[in-house]
Amino acid sequence: MIKVDDIAKETLDILKYFDFNFVSKIPNNFLENLKKISKTSTITININKDKPLKEQEISEGCKDLISLLYYNYVANEREREEILEYWNENEEIAKQTTKKI
């Protein structure tokens, strides 16, 4: 079950550690909506300064949302096509792995 308010809060917290170049591309009204959604969440995140983003202890939902933000607001046409290919490929690999099991 996806807890949308927790993901919103996690994402907002981790965006504070992002370079302004990334955050500035996200529309203000989207961030305002995330803030509203996150109001009911009580989780806290702990950022480990020695680890890169991929290894941070954040939920899969938060990673998905950051990826979606990149896809929607930062990536150009060519990058979007590449990312979509990755998403489809990863999907296939996961299905194959499940079948073998």
Add this chain to the structure above:
Amino acid sequence: MEGQNKKIKEKYENVEVSQKQSIIVEGSTTNLDEITRREEQYRALVDFFKKDIEIKTDLINLSPESIDEYSEDSRMNYLDKLFTELKNMEFKFKEIAKNLNMGLQSENSLNTYFERATDTLSKLAYGYNRESLQEIYQKVFTDMKPELLERTKQTFRGYTMQGGLKAIPSIINDVDSINELLHIVHSSIINDEELLQSMPILETKKNTLGYDIILYGEANEVSKEIFENFPIDLDVGYTDIVSMKDRALMMVRDRGYALTIDIDSSNKGTIDVRYFIPKICNLDMVKALPGINTSSITQNGASGFFVSKEQNISETIFNFIDSVPTDMDIPKSETLTFSIDDAKSLATGRKLSNIKELFSEFKQFIKSKSNVQKLKGEDKENYDQSR
């Protein structure tokens, strides 16, 4: 030149001592050639702002009216007018370039631009697609592309190499309309600290950090007041105030990297203040600035506009400058940063079905929240009606 120098010499021999002293900068003296050069630069700058207003007025007056579309004759008359005005504007821009010594590359790039603009106008006016006069007018004269505005911010900023007039050729190929051309020329001028510093020097003082605060040009009441009251303990770098009859341009180093302020005092009683901040440093502080245009805030800077009463102007300007963030205001958390590349790298590891599911959950959540709010609204209505 000799005759001119003689005239200048005679002029300066007759001025009062205090005025002569105002031309002499501490630690150096200016010779007559330099005085002449600075005066010419000043006249060129004043002429630019005069032409800036003329061009803007011409653009407004050029707007088509419904009667222009009435018949084929009226349409042709209007189109002829557009060609004529385009040529007039070409003369004005070339004069600006010549006066300000923009250089051969900039002058050539202007030639190329106007050839392209004329070609565009011809194709729109006489091509197969019968464009409306309003569309032709907008495409050639007034449209402003958001991406051009962004590139302008990126290209023209003070205290960077090739950040002023010299940078015009690098962006002019992205310019379509006259309005866009005027915008880039304006930005190149007000963000060119070398140009501003080439004006005649009126007065100078140092702040407590040892940086010069210099008043150039032709003092007006507003610029004099700002210069004289400029607090020497205000935490700024080199500050240039270029004064004209009804206008002052300021460039303040080390506030937002190189804050530029355009102070227009042509309206009696009120003063229009426009500003550009090339480096954001602290987003929350920038968002709180008076008249900030929040949609203009990007990694390339931000701009804003406010109106001040004449009697409060210097206090307003100093308070404003003091509110613009510096490098010291960059939040500590920004030193631990994840970059755009980190987000991209993260994105390549995700699965499509999970992304879709997340998107759908968010949509449902937002929908259910707005339904609850609607219900709460209805309940409140019912409650109010029952009372």
